[in-house]
Amino acid sequence: MKRENGSMVLIAVFVSRFEAIEIASMLQGYGLLVSLDGEAHAATEYISLALGGHRLCVASADYEAASDILRQCGVEHSDRKDIRPTRALKWLVGVVASVYTTLFGAAVIWGAAPLYTLVYIPFAVYSLPIDPKGRPDYFLSEQEA
Numbered sequence: 110m111k112r113e114n115g116s117m118v119l120i121a122v123f124v125s126r127f128e129a130i131e132i133a134s135m136l137q138g139y140g141l142l143v144s145l146d147g148e149a150h151a152a153t154e155y156i157s158l159a160l161g162g163h164r165l166c167v168a169s170a171d172y173e174a175a176s177d178i179l180r181q182c183g184v185e186h187s188d189r190k191d192i193r194p195t196r197a198l199k200w201l202v203g204v205v206a207s208v209y210t211t212l213f214g215a216a217v218i219w220g221a222a223p224l225y226t227l228v229y230i231p232f233a234v235y236s237l238p239i240d241p242k243g244r245p246d247y248f249l250s251e252q253e254a
Contacts, residue, residue, distance in 0.1 A: 117144055117166035120175055121184075123245040129163035132179070141175055142168040176249040184247050206234045 123129035133145045146164040167175040194202075209230045216222035 116169055118169045118172045119164060119248055120167050120172065120179070121165040121245055121247045122161075123163040123165065125245075126163055128245060129165060133165055135182075136165075136167065136175055136178060139174070139178055141171040141178075143175075173250050179247060179249060180252075184245075184249075202234055202237065205237060206230065209233050 121129075121132065123132070129145055133143045136143045144166040146166065147161060213222065213226050213230055217224055217227060
């Protein structure tokens with residue numbers, strides 16, 4: 110895989126916009142030149158991986174330093190093995206499901222909607238925009254022996 114794009118080098122691809130901005134800000138705090146592609150498209154499309162994710166590039170001269178900084182933060186060893194829904198997420202899905210069930214159920218009982226509209230409830234609940242928590246891909250430089 111060719112990582113170079115002009116004078117910038119790809120170092121990571123993120124699914125989560127927030128994690129991408131956090132890592133980019135950290136590297137900028139160390140004085141490194143950072144470019145974060147796709148930073149704005151997540152404002153309109155919450156499934157950013159469908160648009161290529163958030164690609165973090167650093168200047169080719171800073172590639173070794175950025176790799177060392179990310180290694181010190183433990184990015185190679187951070188593995189999200191157990192990603193379970195949080196209590197707030199369960200509460201949000203429950204509230205939305207209750208509201209839709211109440212509204213659609215009442216409409217069906219009063220004859221304002223056909224019975225098959227109840228099938229749409231799970232689709233409406235699962236279409237909630239939620240920040241994905243996928244594992245980022247890092248392309249760090251080789252470590253010196």
